[in-house]
Amino acid sequence: MKNLIVPTYIVYLPIAIVLTFIVAKIFFRNSKIFMSDIFRGRMEIADSTNKLFEMGFYLLSLGFALFIMKVNDYFEMNTQQFYEVLSEKIGVLSVFLGLMVFFNLYMLFRGKKKTSENERIRARLENQQNLRANTVK
Amino acid sequence: MSWNIEAYSIYLGVTAYITIVVGYMFHKYGFFLILNLFNGNVQAAKSINNLLLVAYYLVNLGYLAISISTWPELLSIVQVLQLLFHKISLILLVLGILHFNNIFWLNYLSRRKDFIKFLTH
Numbered sequence: 001m002k003n004l005i006v007p008t009y010i011v012y013l014p015i016a017i018v019l020t021f022i023v024a025k026i027f028f029r030n031s032k033i034f035m036s037d038i039f040r041g042r043m044e045i046a047d048s049t050n051k052l053f054e055m056g057f058y059l060l061s062l063g064f065a066l067f068i069m070k071v072n073d074y075f076e077m078n079t080q081q082f083y084e085v086l087s088e089k090i091g092v093l094s095v096f097l098g099l100m101v102f103f104n105l106y107m108l109f110r111g112k113k114k115t116s117e118n119e120r121i122r123a124r125l126e127n128q129q130n131l132r133a134n135t136v137k
Numbered sequence: 138m139s140w141n142i143e144a145y146s147i148y149l150g151v152t153a154y155i156t157i158v159v160g161y162m163f164h165k166y167g168f169f170l171i172l173n174l175f176n177g178n179v180q181a182a183k184s185i186n187n188l189l190l191v192a193y194y195l196v197n198l199g200y201l202a203i204s205i206s207t208w209p210e211l212l213s214i215v216q217v218l219q220l221l222f223h224k225i226s227l228i229l230l231v232l233g234i235l236h237f238n239n240i241f242w243l244n245y246l247s248r249r250k251d252f253i254k255f256l257t258h
Contacts, residue, residue: 026191030184037181080141087145088206094199101192105185 001076008071008082012089016065019090020058023097028054031108038111053104061100065093140211148221149201152228156197159232163239164190170243201228 035046172182211217
């Protein structure tokens with residue numbers, strides 16, 4: 001039985017940070033195409049929205065990773081308990097990241113839907129205005 | 138002496154291998170289904186496929202890592218084998234059920250015209 005809490009932190013922190021960065025890199029490289037579709041090819045707005053979503057993702061994920069870092073159950077651990085604590089922490093973080101990815105996907109699809117709805121409404125309004133103009137003539 | 142650490146390494150090795158291979162195969166063969174849903178928009182289908190793969194890996198491997206922390210103390214080889222096969226079989230069952238659930242939803246959604254509209258417009 002040794003005090004293995006600091007080694008837990010030393011192993012956990014690099015894994016958590018690297019995992020978050022890898023997931024964010026992959027996600028926001030792939031979401032660019034959806035953003036450009038949502039903003040109908042206006043690339044500056046699409047890129048900056050992508051960047052803002054990325055910032056939010058980093059903040060939430062790293063914040064959660066640091067929030068669950070503290071070892072509450074043990075003061076002294078043997079090697080087995082060290083592995084158990086470590087795997088539980090990494091697992092919770094990984095499931096959280098997965099749920100964040102699904103949430104961000106949901107946001108992308110929602111944006112897509114809103115854009116097409118807005119376009120439909122605008123087209124209908126223009127149609128009505130054209131009709132009115134024609135009848136006035 | 139307790140056999141927990143050895144059991145953990147075998148368990149994680151086997152289940153992580155299964156998860157990764159299954160995910161890779163879904164990624165490979167599910168692409169055409171997604172392409173079908175997206176009306177042949179290759180780039181969008183590719184990126185959504187990659188994102189789904191990443192989320193799948195994160196959730197499944199994360200669950201594997203969490204599930205380790207609730208194992209009892211394993212004192213003999215027999216216990217190790219019993220628990221190991223029980224847990225691996227549970228993972229396989231859950232993956233299989235999820236897989237058929239996914240097929241059902243893909244089939245159901247691809248029949249619904251408004252969902253295709255929602256995805257492609």
